[in-house]
Amino acid sequence: MPETDNSHIKLGLRVKKSKEHPLGWQYVSALPKDKACIIALPGSSADNSRKANGFAKMIQETLDDKTLPIYSVEYDYGNRLFRIDREALLARYGQEDKTGTFIKYVKEEDKTYIPQYIRELYAQTIAPRLRDDSNNRTSVKQAAQRLNMLVFANHCQGSTVAFQLERLMEADMQQLGYPEKTRDYLFKQLHNISVAPVTPYGISKTSTCKFVSLDDDVAMSVHTPQIQHILRRKREHQRFMEGIRGNETERRAGNKPFSMQFTMFCPTGNETVFAVNNMYPAEIQQDPDYEGIEHTFSPYSDKEDDDRTKQGDVMSRTFRAVLNQTARHAKQNESEFTEMPNLSQNPALASLFKIAKNNRYNFITAETALMKARRGRNK
Numbered sequence: 577m578p579e580t581d582n583s584h585i586k587l588g589l590r591v592k593k594s595k596e597h598p599l600g601w602q603y604v605s606a607l608p609k610d611k612a613c614i615i616a617l618p619g620s621s622a623d624n625s626r627k628a629n630g631f632a633k634m635i636q637e638t639l640d641d642k643t644l645p646i647y648s649v650e651y652d653y654g655n656r657l658f659r660i661d662r663e664a665l666l667a668r669y670g671q672e673d674k675t676g677t678f679i680k681y682v683k684e685e686d687k688t689y690i691p692q693y694i695r696e697l698y699a700q701t702i703a704p705r706l707r708d709d710s711n712n713r714t715s716v717k718q719a720a721q722r723l724n725m726l727v728f729a730n731h732c733q734g735s736t737v738a739f740q741l742e743r744l745m746e747a748d749m750q751q752l753g754y755p756e757k758t759r760d761y762l763f764k765q766l767h768n769i770s771v772a773p774v775t776p777y778g779i780s781k782t783s784t785c786k787f788v789s790l791d792d793d794v795a796m797s798v799h800t801p802q803i804q805h806i807l808r809r810k811r812e813h814q815r816f817m818e819g820i821r822g823n824e825t826e827r828r829a830g831n832k833p834f835s836m837q838f839t840m841f842c843p844t845g846n847e848t849v850f851a852v853n854n855m856y857p858a859e860i861q862q863d864p865d866y867e868g869i870e871h872t873f874s875p876y877s878d879k880e881d882d883d884r885t886k887q888g889d890v891m892s893r894t895f896r897a898v899l900n901q902t903a904r905h906a907k908q909n910e911s912e913f914t915e916m917p918n919l920s921q922n923p924a925l926a927s928l929f930k931i932a933k934n935n936r937y938n939f940i941t942a943e944t945a946l947m948k949a950r951r952g953r954n955k
Contacts, residue, residue, distance in 0.1 A: 617734025
């Protein structure tokens with residue numbers, strides 16, 4: 577262990593307001609292992625019950641079914657510095673920001689360490705669903721059904737916590753004696769939906785959907801070759817647009833070096849990333865009253881927002897549709913075990929997936945006339 581770890585976590589359930597629970601928030605020791613629920617893992621600032629409950633409320637307001645239990649967490653980092661822990665996790669997979677503020681504080685042993693508060697959360701949420709009443713491993717079918725009843729809805733630091741839970745699950749399943757193929761199968765029965773994630777790409781084994789704005793500097797601090805390629809193309813696009821501002825002939829010529837639209841890419845077969853250039857136009861982002869708005873959760877969860885870009889509206893629709901479909905699936909598994917169908921074939925999502933897939937080529941790989949000309953000059 578890198579140092580003494582006195583971090584802890586508190587798990588709570590959103591309930592009706594009462595004298596006993598004036599916030600509509602009740603602390604619990606663990607999840608019931610045979611009930612469907614949403615586990616809302618908030619951003620790093622959720623260090624009290626009011627903030628934890630506030631994030632749970634946002635998730636609940638996004639759901640069509642308001643009866644589904646919503647749990648959330650209150651972080652107590654103790655002497656842990658979550659930014660260093662997060663950077664250490666990225667460094668473990670070679671995706672850290674080598675020029676960032678916190679990487680210089682990361683020690684080698686930090687890269688493999690999982691903080692105590694996350695280990696506590698694992699014991700309260702996932703571990704019981706892998707075990708029978710005698711604390712031995714349960715059947716594959718029962719474990720799969722129980723895991724399908726869990727939906728993790730994460731924002732920023734919540735996505736980092738969810739990824740660490742996945743690492744704990746791997747070790748736990750090995751200790752319980754589940755074979756490798758069974759472990760891979762059970763991972764896919766657990767669903768993570770992350771907004772503005774700060775986690776490694778192409779590593780997750782759970783069924784994961786990520787939603788990210790390329791104007792979100794925090795989420796874009798994860799360094800992979802593909803992300804860096806996209807960001808370079810984005811900067812080139814911005815320089816090009818500044819160079820032709822006011823020149824309608826050039827603007828209509830279509831020689832933009834980057835097509836910035838709602839799109840998706842899949843680092844692995846079970847990890848889908850939905851991306852947009854921005855959720856809000858530049859003038860909104862530059863307003864001091866909206867500083868950091870691209871990294872906040874509400875642009876994705878709010879149904880109506882007159883300030884959002886068109887692609888931001890599509891992103892929001894997709895996030896809400898994915899969350900609701902996954903929540904319905906979790907509820908269905910209370911009565912009968914079913915694996916999650918392909919989301920891209922769901923009637924509520926098919927058109928959104930089609931838009932994203934059609935945009936994918938231009939978003940990542942298209943070579944425009946300007947790029948071709950530049951390549952010709954460099955020969």
